[in-house]
Amino acid sequence: MLLHIIARGKIGRSPEGDLVDRYAKRLTWPVKITEWPDTGAGKVAEPITPHRTVLLDERGKAMSSESFAVLLGRWRDDGVRETRFMIGAADGHSDAERAAADLLFAFGPATWPHMIARAMLMEQLYRATTILAGHPYHRA
Incomplete structure (x- = not known):
């Protein structure tokens, strides 16, 4: 399953960018990062079906790492080909985006x-x- 991070703003060369790169290199699942401008419309080219959309939102559901892993594993096993993780700009996401997620x-x-x-x-x-994967990185 493709893990597609779609984020507002350019991360550029920064400590946060270094961390993103570090974990992206470690991931064994395919990952794609798309950056959109801080404002204006953004569009994912050629949508892959089926996919899931996850909005990072302060009003969202907080999940344990284990629960998050189970959810991703279930989506993968159900044949989801792409999960899109949307990170908004300073104003967050619209009500319509939240409703569609x-x-x-x-x-x-x-x-x-x-x-x-x-x-x-x-x-x-x-x-x-x-x-x-049963890797020992996570110590519950």
Whole structure:
């Protein structure tokens, strides 16, 4: 299953960008990162079906790493070919985007800068895939 991170803003060369790159290189699942401008419309070219859309949103569901891994594993096993993780800009996501998402996912109730949220997401994706593979990275 393709893990597709779609984020507003350019991460560029930064400590957060280094973390994103580090975890992207470790992932054994295919990963793609698409950056959109901070404002304006963004569009995913040639949608892959079936796919799931996850919006990172402070009002979303906080999940344990194990629960997140189980969800990704279930989607993969159900034949989902792509999961899109959407990280918004400063204004977050619209009500329409929230309503259309398969999951609103939160790293707790706090608001996180989108560059840090991107690095946190990449680490959680790496952790989830290692949990599914039975790798000892995650120590429950």
